[in-house]
Amino acid sequence: MLLARIEKPYFLLCLVFSQLMFVLLFYRRGASSIFQGIFGSNPAWDYSRTHDVYTNLSFFTPDPEAVRTLYCPVRSPILVGPLSITFGRTPSLKKIQLRNRYVKPGGYFSPKHCYGRYRTAVIIPHRNRESHLQTLLYYLHPLLQRQQLHYAIFVVHQAGNATFNRAKLLNIGVREALRYDTWDCLILHDVDLVPENDYNLYVCDTSRPKHMSSAMDKFQYSLPYWAYFGGVSAVTPDQFMKINGFPNTYWGWGGEDDDIADRIRLSGLSITRTPLSLGRYKMIPHDRDNGNEENLHRYNLLKNTRKTWKEDGMNSLHFTLLSREQTALYTNITVDIGEAPPAPTEDSRWKFF
Ligand code: UD2
Numbered sequence: 001m002l003l004a005r006i007e008k009p010y011f012l013l014c015l016v017f018s019q020l021m022f023v024l025l026f027y028r029r030g031a032s033s034i035f036q037g038i039f040g041s042n043p044a045w046d047y048s049r050t051h052d053v054y055t056n057l058s059f060f061t062p063d064p065e066a067v068r069t070l071y072c073p074v075r076s077p078i079l080v081g082p083l084s085i086t087f088g089r090t091p092s093l094k095k096i097q098l099r100n101r102y103v104k105p106g107g108y109f110s111p112k113h114c115y116g117r118y119r120t121a122v123i124i125p126h127r128n129r130e131s132h133l134q135t136l137l138y139y140l141h142p143l144l145q146r147q148q149l150h151y152a153i154f155v156v157h158q159a160g161n162a163t164f165n166r167a168k169l170l171n172i173g174v175r176e177a178l179r180y181d182t183w184d185c186l187i188l189h190d191v192d193l194v195p196e197n198d199y200n201l202y203v204c205d206t207s208r209p210k211h212m213s214s215a216m217d218k219f220q221y222s223l224p225y226w227a228y229f230g231g232v233s234a235v236t237p238d239q240f241m242k243i244n245g246f247p248n249t250y251w252g253w254g255g256e257d258d259d260i261a262d263r264i265r266l267s268g269l270s271i272t273r274t275p276l277s278l279g280r281y282k283m284i285p286h287d288r289d290n291g292n293e294e295n296l297h298r299y300n301l302l303k304n305t306r307k308t309w310k311e312d313g314m315n316s317l318h319f320t321l322l323s324r325e326q327t328a329l330y331t332n333i334t335v336d337i338g339e340a341p342p343a344p345t346e347d348s349r350w351k352f353f
């Protein structure tokens with residue numbers, strides 16, 4: 001019966017086609033997301049049973065007798081999984097400081113019992129979102145400590161009222177973070193995204209840029225589209241330099257995340273993604289900020305990424321550093337990044353078509 005069917009050419013064609021589609025899907029989205037698509041979300045994590053984000057931190061009470069001799073294990077033994085996250089009252093800086101007694105000025109931390117195996121810099125672009133920043137610090141510090149990382153948090157603050165430029169601030173954050181220390185991993189992190197599971201490790205994949213916020217509550221815990229690269233991502237310094245960093249030319253909301261995904265592809269790399277069951281984030285609800293209006297030129301810019309990515313990025317980054325400050329919970333870098341160029345006139349706009 002099967003043999004008779006196989007002899008029919010259209011049946012063979014269908015078979016080959018469906019196998020090709022399957023291989024393509026595997027390659028693009030990873031096996032785990034396909035299984036999740038078919039069987040629903042991974043039952044291994046029960047997000048209805050969550051843990052306090054400060055669980056197990058007493059483990060870090062330093063023992064004056066202890067001598068650090070070994071590297072921390074690859075997977076920290078004190079992780080707890082799904083976390084309780086609520087966005088009620090903003091935790092005060094004082095409270096966050098009290099609960100994170102071993103975080104050093106500049107937002108540095110190094111495990112006390114072992115040598116941190118991974119060195120991670122978290123970089124946050126910021127303006128006028130102090131309450132979001134405090135909420136993120138309240139949740140992120142204990143999570144990173146439980147992961148036993150050697151880490152620091154850098155906040156790059158755009159001074160003035162010019163249009164916001166997320167990608168350029170991230171470029172600056174990388175350049176500055178690398179002046180302070182050597183890092184295995186750079187985590188580019190929106191200020192308003194809080195991770196829901198401490199098994200979502202803040203470390204890099206050494207062969208591919210990693211998109212970490214694959215499942216956000218604002219998109220019903222699914223990926224909005226397959227090339228999506230917004231929110232939280234992790235790249236090694238080498239990967240970041242290979243893609244010439246992020247574009248400096250996207251002013252206002254939108255487009256820069258797609259440009260980054262494009263430059264990853266154009267430089268010969270590909271994206272890996274944290275599985276949907278793990279890459280879960282809650283976004284602190286907010287309206288669009290003043291000074292971060294939708295970037296209406298983004299589609300024109302995106303059409304040209306292929307031509308521009310080698311000239312627009314880390315190798316064309318200019319800014320004025322206004323201050324570097326080691327606050328109790330993070331390193332604050334304040335910069336003047338200039339202004340968006342004047343909007344193209346009607347005449348020049350036509351040249352794109
Ligand atoms: C989405 C993406 C984000 C980025 C953006 C388009 C998610 C969760 N995130 O964010 O990564 O691609 O679209 O540009 O889908 N910010 C400030 N002050 C401002 C404006 C922005 O600090 O006045 C920072 C802050 O870190 C914020 C980030 O820029 O999280 C992105 O801006 P957004 O949160 O307003 O945009 P959103 O949520 O649509």
Ligand code: MN
Pocket residue numbers: 190192283286
């Ligand atoms: Mn947001």
